[in-house]
Amino acid sequence: MTSRTIEARQAGPVVADLSLQYGRIEVIVERRDRAEVTLTTPASRGPAVDAVKGFALRDTRDGFRAHLEIPPTVVSGGGTTVIQGGGSVVVLGDNMHQVNHFSGSGSVVQIGGSHGSVVVGGGNVSIGGGSTVEMQVRLPERSAIVVDAAHCPVLTQGRLGAASINFRHGNVQIDEVGALNVxxxxxxxTVNALDGDANLHVTHGNIDIHALRPCRVRARTRHGNITVSGARVDLDASAQHGSVRNR
Structure with missing residues (x-):
């Protein structure tokens, strides 16, 4: 396992700009003077470890930027190219596939294992699996976040002043927040406590919100259900293949 913690230079509430491709993002808001970011990967070597060791916070006008990019592993053998990154694998041969687990016969391409192990037949090439990274961010009270999460869940604890989250695959669970955009x-x-206006749009997934006070909520999902509870809200909601409940 490899872990590294970096403290932000700016004291007090900040806007944390976070980006991660594969793994998990956890944000904890608590009584503290400065923010800090801890990166942890189960790997002891490889691209994820190199990325963690080379990681640095970048100062911004109102906080910091923490963007971690893990380069994919590329191996060729037997006429087949395997591009692997963070548990996601692309196999390039006569056809292209993006898979988590794949096995074939003949010229064998076998992808599997708890850490995404890859074996390419024909060229007798074998590489170890890519690893994910957990990003834990501890923020002073009244801080805000801007998150770009590719293939990872996002979890927050404590009250955020505001949050803007863009994700591709993974659930989002917000403890308490003021203004929210997802x-x-x-x-x-899931939003346990909403204390401001919110705009949420997902393609596949449920939206569940508990409002602490009257506010405006705009929610959209194509495949899923929308549920809003708590205080009365000005709700504009649409679920093309699902239900809308305002309790």
Whole structure:
């Protein structure tokens, strides 16, 4: 396992700009002077470890930027190219596939294992699996976040002043937040305590919100259900293949 913690230079509430491709993002808001970011990967070597070791916070006008990019592993053998990154694998041969687990006969391409192990037949090429990274961010009270999460869940604890989250695959669970904006593809969104206006749009997934006070909520999902509870809200909601409930 490899882990690294970096403290932000700016004291007090900040806007944390976070980006991660594969793994998990956890944001904890608590009484503290400065923000800090901890990156952890189960790997002891490989691209994820190199990315963690080379990671640095970038100062912004109102906080910091924490963007971690893990380069894919590329191996060729027997007329087949395997591009692997963070548990997602692309196999390039006569056809292209993106899979988590794939096995074939003849010239064998076998992809599997708990860490995404890859064996390519024909050229007798074998590589180890890619690893994910957990990004844990501890923020002072009244801080806000801007998140770009590719293939990872996002979880927050404590009250955020505001949050803007863009994700492709993975669930989002917000503890308490003021203004909220969420745009996502595949994953459900849960907001335990909403204390401001919200705009949420997901393609596949449920939206579940508990409002602390009257506010405006705009929610959209193509495949899923929308549920809003708590205080009375000005709700504009649409679920093309699902239900809308305002309790």
């Amino acid at each position: 745009q996502g593809a595949h994953g459900s969104v």
